[in-house]
Amino acid sequence: MDIDDILREVDPSSSGLPSSTRDLQSLTRVWVAERSTPELQSWPTDGLVERVNGRIASQIERVEALTGDMDPRSNFALIVIQTELERYKFLVRSYLRARLAKVDRHALHYLSTPELRARLSPTELAYATRHQALLHNHYLASFLGSFGPSLQNLNDTSGNITMIDTPDLESAVFIRLLRDARVIGKGVDADGDVEGKTGDIIILRWSDAKPLVDTETAELV
Amino acid sequence: MALPLPQGLMPTEVAFLCEMEMLFTPPSDTVTPDHDAAITCMRNRKLRPACQPNLQGDTPALKPPHRAQMPLWLALLLKKQRRANIVPPAWLHPASLAEIIHHETNIDPQAFSPPPPPPTRAEGRTGRARPFQENIRSTREAPKPGDDPRLAPPFLPSCTADAPAGYLPYHWLELAEALLAHAADDVPQQAEVRALLRDLQEVRAAKMRGSTQSLEGGGGVVVLRGVGAMELAESRGFVLGVVDGVRKLGASAEATRRDEEANGGGGGRYGGGRGEFEDSDEEMEF
Numbered sequence: 001m002d003i004d005d006i007l008r009e010v011d012p013s014s015s016g017l018p019s020s021t022r023d024l025q026s027l028t029r030v031w032v033a034e035r036s037t038p039e040l041q042s043w044p045t046d047g048l049v050e051r052v053n054g055r056i057a058s059q060i061e062r063v064e065a066l067t068g069d070m071d072p073r074s075n076f077a078l079i080v081i082q083t084e085l086e087r088y089k090f091l092v093r094s095y096l097r098a099r100l101a102k103v104d105r106h107a108l109h110y111l112s113t114p115e116l117r118a119r120l121s122p123t124e125l126a127y128a129t130r131h132q133a134l135l136h137n138h139y140l141a142s143f144l145g146s147f148g149p150s151l152q153n154l155n156d157t158s159g160n161i162t163m164i165d166t167p168d169l170e171s172a173v174f175i176r177l178l179r180d181a182r183v184i185g186k187g188v189d190a191d192g193d194v195e196g197k198t199g200d201i202i203i204l205r206w207s208d209a210k211p212l213v214d215t216e217t218a219e220l221v
Numbered sequence: 222m223a224l225p226l227p228q229g230l231m232p233t234e235v236a237f238l239c240e241m242e243m244l245f246t247p248p249s250d251t252v253t254p255d256h257d258a259a260i261t262c263m264r265n266r267k268l269r270p271a272c273q274p275n276l277q278g279d280t281p282a283l284k285p286p287h288r289a290q291m292p293l294w295l296a297l298l299l300k301k302q303r304r305a306n307i308v309p310p311a312w313l314h315p316a317s318l319a320e321i322i323h324h325e326t327n328i329d330p331q332a333f334s335p336p337p338p339p340p341t342r343a344e345g346r347t348g349r350a351r352p353f354q355e356n357i358r359s360t361r362e363a364p365k366p367g368d369d370p371r372l373a374p375p376f377l378p379s380c381t382a383d384a385p386a387g388y389l390p391y392h393w394l395e396l397a398e399a400l401l402a403h404a405a406d407d408v409p410q411q412a413e414v415r416a417l418l419r420d421l422q423e424v425r426a427a428k429m430r431g432s433t434q435s436l437e438g439g440g441g442v443v444v445l446r447g448v449g450a451m452e453l454a455e456s457r458g459f460v461l462g463v464v465d466g467v468r469k470l471g472a473s474a475e476a477t478r479r480d481e482e483a484n485g486g487g488g489g490r491y492g493g494g495r496g497e498f499e500d501s502d503e504e505m506e507f
Contacts, residue, residue: 025376028238036229076302083298090237094224101223171228172464174453176373187441188471189478194442199336201453203436203443203464219373221230221453 023051024088031095033213033220036174038206039167040102040110043121052092059085099124107132108155108164169207175218176201184208229461235454239395240294241376245308247288293399300404307404310384312337313397315410317386318417324387325424333428333447337377337388374450394422394451425449429456436463 026048033041043049059081066078103110103120107128110116117125136154144152156163177183177196185192185204196202201221212218230238288308291299299305311317324334374391384390397418405411429452435443443464445453468475 021376024241028241028376029373032230032238035226035234038228076304080295080298083294087237087240087294094234097222097224098226101225104223168465170468172461172468174229174457178373183442185441186475188467188475190441192442194444196444197446199446201445201448203445203460204441205468208441221450 020055023048023055027052027091027095029219031091031098034095034098034102036220038171038173039169040099040106040116040119042119043124049092049095049121052088056085056088056092059088100127102167103128104131106165106167107135109166112155112164170205172203173206173209174201174203174221175209175212176221177212177218179217181212181217183212227458229457230454232451232454235392235450236395236399238374239392239399239450240292240297242293242374242390242392242396243290243376244293244296244310245288245290246296246299246305247308293396297399297403300407307400307407309400309404309408310390310396311386312384312388312390312393313400313408313414314386315413315417318414318421320387321389322417322421322424325421325428331428331431333425333445334389336447337385337390389421389447389449392450394418394449425452433460433463436460437467 026044030041030044030048063078063081063085066081103124110120111128111132120128139154140152154163177198177200180195180197183192183194183196183202183204185194185202185208192204194202202218209218209220213220296305296307300307312321321334377390390396397414400408401411401415401418408414425448429445429448432443432445
């Protein structure tokens with residue numbers, strides 16, 4: 001226990017959460033959100049993934065150092081650390097893969113406007129751009145090349161029909177309220193309007209849930 | 222490389238989340254000095270940084286007479302190695318389960334039993350003394366109103382032995398299942414607990430199925446207060462399918478209604494012109 005921990009324990013105003021616990025909670029939350037929403041969420045801008053990766057790297061070094069001295073006493077600690085490490089790695093991997101699946105499915109959509117591009121991390125942006133370029137070249141070589149030039153676009157929006165496939169923003173999601181709030185949701189026959197209490201689980205459309213999730217009034221479950 | 226799973230958490234992923242729930246484990250009195258040393262060595266300064274930067278942030282000391290708070294996965298790991306016992310949460314006691322079933326069947330046969338109150342109120346409710354250092358820490362970590370970040374299961378201490386009895390936490394089914402499968406000897410009167418859990422699960426599954434009636438109405442918002450994570454996970458595909466199906470079927474009717482509301486200035490729908498609009502609605506349905 002270092003001096004910061006002691007200070008935190010005697011200071012009633014701080015929430016008392018170590019930064020690693022907080023990061024785990026944020027990571028879990030963004031993972032669940034990414035798994036349950038139809039569209040790609042913004043890449044965390046506060047360096048969450050970088051911090052988590054740094055922790056994983058230092059923990060792997062730790063494991064390597066511990067395996068070096070085959071002290072039976074540290075053996076069990078090693079098992080615990082490795083289990084923990086695997087759980088953490090699963091979270092990060094599943095999070096990134098869920099994002100990748102969404103980028104793959106609607107690559108052109110996420111590349112189409114600057115606002116949507118801003119949701120991607122630099123690596124994902126590079127991946128999506130290259131993937132789309134490769135795909136377009138392949139289509140050109142295999143069949144698009146024999147069409148007229150006006151028919152070769154993959155992102156044609158003429159005639160009021162867009163070729164860009166977009167995620168269904170109206171599909172339903174489950175949210176949990178993190179504080180008391182009024183929830184308004186669009187419905188087929190009538191619009192719903194509910195006074196929600198903390199901890200309530202609510203089914204509604206993602207387009208209605210998004211403002212609540214963005215203001216941290218609710219989280220996805 | 223992209224994840225092939227459909228949108229929404231799978232039951233296995235819910236179980237993974239549940240393993241982050243905090244529990245109390247007193248190290249068992251059969252811990253040999255050697256084992257004890259192995260666990261407590263994580264506590265000393267040399268090894269602590271190794272344990273600290275990760276998952277729940279803090280690895281508690283495990284000295285036999287004291288109980289420590291730790292996540293379920295670690296508790297199960299220690300249990301399998303017979304290094305610790307697990308203190309089952311208060312709501313898993315037969316009396317508490319029977320009380321919840323009574324509430325579910327007799328007091329409120331429509332809705333789910335209420336979720337545990339937010340921790341700050343729970344602390345006042347139980348009013349119990351907190352003899353252990355770890356407990357003091359856990360109150361400090363409990364969320365206060367207006368305090369960020371806002372905690373939610375599995376990070377609330379809703380499954381520790383201090384959680385109030387008579388309320389089912391969000392991860393109740395998975396947690397009870399894990400405890401009965403791997404730490405059955407720590408659960409008192411486990412045969413009775415199993416039977417009660419089964420009853421409870423059936424009562425609530427019926428309610429979950431019944432809740433689809435309100436989905437059909439197309440009211441926009443459906444509140445499932447007190448539902449559990451696994452119950453959501455197992456009917457997620459069905460519920461979301463129904464909601465999306467109703468929306469797609471009623472898409473044109475909904476568009477007409479919105480046009481009317483936009484034209485009639487919000488409340489205009491219920492004005493004089495209502496009759497003709499209703500006719501057009503009906504035509505669309507056929």
